[in-house]
Amino acid sequence: VNKKVEEDVAKACSKIKVTLFIPSLMHPNISKLKEDVSKVVKECLIDAVSQIGALDIKDGLSSHSIQMDVDVNVSAPSKPSPFIKNMEEREDVIKNLGPGLKHVTHFLTVYSAKGGVGKSTVAVNLAYELARMGGKVGILDADIYGPSLPTLVNPDDLVVRKSELGSGMVMPIEHRGVKMLSLGFVSPESGVPGSGAGGGAAVMRGPMAGRVVTQLLKGTDWGELDVLVIDMPPGTGDVQLTICQDLQLSGSVCVTTPSKLALADAEKGIEMFTSMGVPILAIAENMSYFDSDDGERHHPFGKSIRESIEKLQRKGLQVSKSNVFQFPLSSETNYANDCGLPLCISRPINASKELDSFEQLASSVASQLFLLQHGNVQSDVEGISEPVSIKIGDKEFDVTSLHMTVDNSKQLFRIRLFSNEGATELKLDGKVLRMWHPKLGTPMQDEETVAVTQTSGCGTNHNVEHRSQQSYFFPCKLDKKGLYGYSIEWADGATIIYSMHSLAAAAAYGTES
Numbered sequence: 001v002n003k004k005v006e007e008d009v010a011k012a013c014s015k016i017k018v019t020l021f022i023p024s025l026m027h028p029n030i031s032k033l034k035e036d037v038s039k040v041v042k043e044c045l046i047d048a049v050s051q052i053g054a055l056d057i058k059d060g061l062s063s064h065s066i067q068m069d070v071d072v073n074v075s076a077p078s079k080p081s082p083f084i085k086n087m088e089e090r091e092d093v094i095k096n097l098g099p100g101l102k103h104v105t106h107f108l109t110v111y112s113a114k115g116g117v118g119k120s121t122v123a124v125n126l127a128y129e130l131a132r133m134g135g136k137v138g139i140l141d142a143d144i145y146g147p148s149l150p151t152l153v154n155p156d157d158l159v160v161r162k163s164e165l166g167s168g169m170v171m172p173i174e175h176r177g178v179k180m181l182s183l184g185f186v187s188p189e190s191g192v193p194g195s196g197a198g199g200g201a202a203v204m205r206g207p208m209a210g211r212v213v214t215q216l217l218k219g220t221d222w223g224e225l226d227v228l229v230i231d232m233p234p235g236t237g238d239v240q241l242t243i244c245q246d247l248q249l250s251g252s253v254c255v256t257t258p259s260k261l262a263l264a265d266a267e268k269g270i271e272m273f274t275s276m277g278v279p280i281l282a283i284a285e286n287m288s289y290f291d292s293d294d295g296e297r298h299h300p301f302g303k304s305i306r307e308s309i310e311k312l313q314r315k316g317l318q319v320s321k322s323n324v325f326q327f328p329l330s331s332e333t334n335y336a337n338d339c340g341l342p343l344c345i346s347r348p349i350n351a352s353k354e355l356d357s358f359e360q361l362a363s364s365v366a367s368q369l370f371l372l373q374h375g376n377v378q379s380d381v382e383g384i385s386e387p388v389s390i391k392i393g394d395k396e397f398d399v400t401s402l403h404m405t406v407d408n409s410k411q412l413f414r415i416r417l418f419s420n421e422g423a424t425e426l427k428l429d430g431k432v433l434r435m436w437h438p439k440l441g442t443p444m445q446d447e448e449t450v451a452v453t454q455t456s457g458c459g460t461n462h463n464v465e466h467r468s469q470q471s472y473f474f475p476c477k478l479d480k481k482g483l484y485g486y487s488i489e490w491a492d493g494a495t496i497i498y499s500m501h502s503l504a505a506a507a508a509y510g511t512e513s
Contacts, residue, residue: 016041016070023373024105024226025076026135028363034072041070080105080136080224083250083373093248098218099165104138104225106250106369109243109278111232113265118286119255120148121337122327122361123231126253128344129362131177135226138172141182142213142243143233150184154340160185163221172220176345181220183212213239214246227369244278250369251281253361258288258302281323281368282361288326300329325361330354390504392426395419402500404486408475415507426507430473433506434490438498441505 018041020033027033080103084090094102110123120143127139141149155175163169172179222228227250233239243249252273256266270280289299305324327333332351336343343351344358389396397417405414413428437444472492479487485499498506 016045018070018072020072020074022074022076024080024135024370025074026130026133026137026226026366027074027370028133028366030074030134034074037072038070041072076226078224079103080226082248084248096246100163100169100218100221101228101247104222104228105373106227107230107247108227108281108365108369109230109232109249109252109273110255111240111252111269111273112234112255112262113267113269114256114262115146115234117255117257117262118284118327119234120152120231121333122253122255122284122286123229124149124152124342125344125358126362126365127178127180127229128176128342129358130227130229130366132344133362133366135366136224137177137227137229138179138181138222138225139229139231140217140220141180141184141231142216142239143231144183144212144216144239145233147182147184149180149182149231152337152340153180153342155180158185165221168215168219169221170219172222179222179225181216183216186216213242217243217246240272244273249273249278250372251279251365253282253284253365254280255284255286256305257286258299258305260302262301263305263308279368281365283324284327284361285324286327287329290329323364325357325364327357328353389419390417390501390508392417392424392508395421395424397424397504399500399504402504404478404480404503406476406478406488411474413507415503417504417507428503428507430476432509433488433498433503434473436498436502436506436509438485438496438502441499441502443509 018037020037082093082097082102083105084093097104110119110126112119120141123139127137131137139149141147153175155173157173157175160173160181161171163171170181172181173185174180217230230243232243254266254270256262266283273280283305285305287301289297291297330351330353332348333343333354336346336348336351339346343354347355390399391397397419399417401418403416405416406412407414411430413430413433415426415428417424417426435444436442473490476491477489479489481487481497485497485503487495487497489495
């Protein structure tokens, strides 16, 4: 072996640096990713060395004789931007968000339709676990009637300061690497009912509550965030609708207990968010069980809700058994709440089960948000999973970036689809779409159409024999439902929400026929 060449190769191999550019440092397996990249680079180096002229790796030049030092660094954009699938809407979306949210990538809601199930506990610990993974994270306490954040987290600095972004803008409080704001942190001198610690009851009507939440959300300079976790108030009222309309939510986490009563209310929340085009990324089954001293596991509120998932799937709701995470009934969690030091910060040694559950939940949420940025949807819902693309002719088109408009004068819809090679526009007849299943993306029979329109909020004036007459369909109105699809208010009173996949499939079907 040429000694000089071996020395040069050894020197080169000891100074290998690799930089990975990914959308966010909030990656569920960033350590393993770095290890895998390092391993592949070393294998490539060994292969390359073995190919050099007279050198034979078997003659002494090997990974054992050469110290291979591969330094893998991971980098993310310094200025995150909102996740917007359809770039044609980018300017309008960013303008609507305002200056305080223009560098927030994902908006994630944590909700429960019933109070007292541990929603805020899950929201706070999820935020800190996502931050521990490497993400830039914020949390907004949107429960203005009963703000929990000031109890669950005891920041070192409670002062809410003014921001330089503009008049009326404030900076969030930052504690242990997570930015946060709650009505409970706002000065009682603000004049908002219920503001400040011990500020009394927040007595206000729904519209005013919506305005207060909007001010907390858009009047705050959140800076650069990978995700803003929004701790929603219980129920399905004005605050929830305000947030869904103001933001393009990337997803939602449902919190419930295994009891039938809590699950019945959780189902209403799942239906609401699905109708608003917000995917359910996970279900946190809180207070699921406890283990007694003799090692026996008890389920005080009933067995796992996984048994109820199939029922939700049959109703067309996008929920997955694999994304149900069970949390024990825990004195450690309760003690952490009372101390104002979230469990995922204090990390007591006796709370391994609780911490494992939060780690699994955060990893799943981070994975799905990461996949979402690359046009993928994680789902195991049999029969109604959402394909990422659809084939029309010999080309594949991205379903999630679909754009739709209506031409009432010609009584048709225009569907615009995008691919790596360009875009195409298809015309969709209103009669075809009205006879199309809004979730499954397949043609329907008359009796199916009646069932769908009845569950979609249409009036009693809908009549089966009128379906063949286009005049009963138009004029109609469109309303985009986030990343999910479009709501169509037909002229006969029916309002139906169609998924992006269903619309793309209908347009392709119309083209083929």
